């Protein structure tokens with residue numbers, strides 16, 4: 312006979328944060344097929360940023376001479392960096408697992424590949440089948456691996472494995488030109504690896520505003536070998552490394568290959584067809600604004616249930632599901648209208664809301680303001696030549712429709728603009744209604760806001 316639970320949660324990434332002391336009177340099954348804690352903790356946001364920080368230091372050291380400071384980059388002790396980072400992260404995952412498995416009396420951890428048998432029944436992949444009144448699908452996404460002849464045979468990496476490399480490769484080929492490619496090109500490039508990026512589209516970070524994508528691509532071309540509108544057609548083992556043939560007829564010889572060609576939801580591994588839970592054309596589970604699927608009692612959240620694939624979105628959705636499980640008569644909604652993101656490369660890129668092109672395509676009345684870092688006092692201090700910020704606003708109301716920043720600390724500089732958009736504050740009010748610390752880098756944002764004409768009236 313199957314064990315029955317009040318609640319079953321598939322995935323211990325954001326899904327693990329749902330169960331707190333308010334669930335003490337409910338029997339909960341947690342189902343996990345991989346490393347406890349999911350993507351962000353183990354192979355995503357957290358370790359990548361722990362690599363980006365020393366990479367920023369390495370790059371600064373290499374560039375000190377431009378400001379008249381005698382610094383240089385003398386190399387990186389890769390095993391030490393890697394082991395320091397995972398020496399901090401792995402115990403968090405292990406500790407979290409142990410706590411759930413051994414110390415939570417009402418929670419049972421099943422460590423196997425879960426699949427639906429029917430709407431209320433789950434095969435846990437451990438030999439046991441369970442039933443549950445409510446099921447939360449929080450099974451995330453995984454890297455897409457393009458079909459490339461020979462690739463499977465050459466021991467390629469994805470973001471799941473590349474941070475644990477035994478040694479720093481002398482040469483690396485990165486397939487893709489989005490978030491993962493931009494961040495790892497910075498990490499490995501700054502540490503001394505010769506990076507080649509092969510990207511299918513005609514610019515890096517193509518989802519960003521066109522001006523930012525173009526500016527980032529230009530900086531990237533100066534740092535790495537960037538091949539655009541190009542794909543790898545064949546990969547083969549060669550002299551201890553990999554030789555890749557490209558669609559432009561050239562070949563690249565490298566010591567490691569990183570596939571960074573997007574992430575696909577793990578919905579295809581759950582036998583959802585046995586439940587009636589719908590997925591869209593990208594395999595994303597369809598949910599309403601309360602995170603409910605179309606099937607009573609089945610909820611979904613995170614990378615498997617939205618197109619953002621960002622941890623702060625997964626976290627919000629987990630809080631909404633948590634509340635809604637506890638308060639079925641007072642459902643919360645997930646807010647998806649003002650969702651910022653940041654690429655932690657160098658330079659950083661951060662954005663929220665409409666791009667200029669989207670505003671045009673949607674026929675939204677808009678004005679655009681731009682502000683260069685180099686035209687602010689702190690930008691002079693940095694001798695910055697590439698950083699800029701861009702604002703798209705409604706000329707009638709002064710409300711901000713989109714904001715985009717490329718440059719140092721972009722992920723932090725964006726936040727007041729996210730706040731203004733979230734709370735409906737006008738650009739004019741935000742610019743003039745408060746002090747801005749002089750001469751902080753944040754003056755980039757102040758001047759950006761001041762550059763917009765005041766709305767009529």
Ligand SMILES: Cc1cc2nc3c(=O)[nH]c(=O)nc-3n(C[C@H](O)[C@H](O)[C@H](O)COP(=O)(O)OP(=O)(O)OC[C@H]3O[C@@H](n4cnc5c(N)ncnc54)[C@H](O)[C@@H]3O)c2cc1C
Nearest residue numbers: 322324325344345349350355356425451613614620621622
């Ligand atoms: C390299 C990288 C860097 C990133 N950096 C950032 C960043 O800086 N900022 C940001 O906001 N976002 C970042 N992200 C995205 C962020 O990591 C994800 O949006 C977030 O972790 C998704 O959380 P989740 O709970 O939906 O899924 P996950 O954390 O992936 O959890 C899903 C869990 O479900 C398990 N699972 C899947 N299928 C099954 C099954 N059938 N049975 C049992 N268990 C199953 C998986 O093993 C996994 O542990 C990054 C992602 C990557 C890859």
Ligand SMILES: NC(=O)c1ccc[n+]([C@@H]2O[C@H](COP(=O)([O-])OP(=O)(O)OC[C@H]3O[C@@H](n4cnc5c(N)ncnc54)[C@H](O)[C@@H]3O)[C@@H](O)[C@H]2O)c1
Nearest residue numbers: 457487488489490491510511512571572573574619620653
């Ligand atoms: N800082 C962050 O928030 C952060 C960091 C990393 C990842 N993430 C999340 O993870 C998601 C996945 O990241 P990603 O970089 O893998 O995907 P992405 O969607 O950002 O970029 C994929 C890139 O690969 C290219 N591509 C696809 N197939 C290709 C092929 N066969 N050959 C060459 N290029 C190809 C695409 O043109 C695109 O440029 C992101 O969209 C983001 O949501 C977030």
